[in-house]
Amino acid sequence: MRIVLVGPPGAGKGTQAAYLAKNLDIPHISTGDLFRANISQGTALGLEAQSYMKAGQLVPDSVTIGMAKDRMEQPDAANGFLLDGFPRNVAQAEALDEILKAGHVQLDAVLDLEVPEDEVVKRIAGRRICRNDSAHVFHVTYNAPKTEGVCDVCGGELYQRDDDSEETVRRRLEVYHTETEPIIDYYRSQNLVETISALGKVDEVTAKAMTALKK
Template sequence: MRILLIGPPGAGKGTQAVRLASRLSIQHISAGDLFREHIDQGTELGRNARTHISSGRLVPDGITIGVLAERLGRPDTERGFLLDGFPRNIPQAEALDGILADSGSGLDAVLDLEIPEAEVVGRIAGRRLCRRNREHIFHVDHSPPEVAGACDVCGGELYQRDDDREATVRRRLEIHRSETAPVVGHYRAAGLVSTISALGQVQEVLDRALLAIGQGQGRVDASGTSRR
């Protein structure tokens, strides 16, 4: 399957993307992770991307599209993929449509995560990541480490990303409203969009996503998943 997971920052896209991709045995492709790899390596692309990311702005389309086109061209995407963080605006969505059309394929589903903005700010501003392993994530209120500033798993230093600071989060939300939200309308016209509540436990949200793409079992409350 070829799936796009979309929603505002803090909706839990990264968490759900990892679990959903694993469940479906497809590649999880995160635009954010690709850029952070370049930032950590100190490449020119990474330096340029950091300037935009740290101020809450989107990385320019030309750079983003080029990076994702190369990634989608790798052999490990042939069985399917889940895109997380791309496309973020209409030009990127149109570019993605073209890339997939050139390979004779297209998206199978678009999952749109919904969440109140106040919840987003609380989730992101309190988040802390481990410098040794970014999959080790804590929250100052909801899941604090046993020792302040240290990862419970490996002892690595915990830090707050520049794009997780409150002022930057609010700027990211403004960008999402003006540039990313219209992407949902772009794909809704093709009948691909299922809107899913991102509130609740991780497993509850995952169950809604699986049900939306026809992979779930049992009953999920209708308020949690809707086809639009």
């Protein structure tokens, strides 16, 4: 299967992508991983992306599209893939259509993870990270530490990242609504969209996603 995963920040896309890709036996292709891999390997696209990033500029669509195209042409993606974070706007969606058309394949589904905006803010703004080890993550509501502000694992100080502040989260949501959400209508016109609620336990959401994809 060839799937695009869409949803606002805090919808759990990364978590669901990993589970779905494993269940479907297809590679999980995330924009973040694409950038890290190309930059660490020193590819032409990676170096170009890095130059924009160092200058504090947005990486052009053409660079992101090129990275995604190269990754989708790898042998392990011959029978399908799950795209997470790409396409991010309609221009990228149109480019993806052209890439697939050239390869004589097409998307099977666009899975839209739906989460109320207030829940997104609650999920992200409630995160607390350990200063000693960023892998130690807590949440003031869903996974509260035994002692407020103290990591259960190592006793380090817990803090809220600047990116996780409510103000920043709401700005990220505005960007999502403006730039990314329009691709849902774009794909809906192709009868590809399956919308599911991303509320509930991880395995419950995965089950709903698998049921939707079976359609």
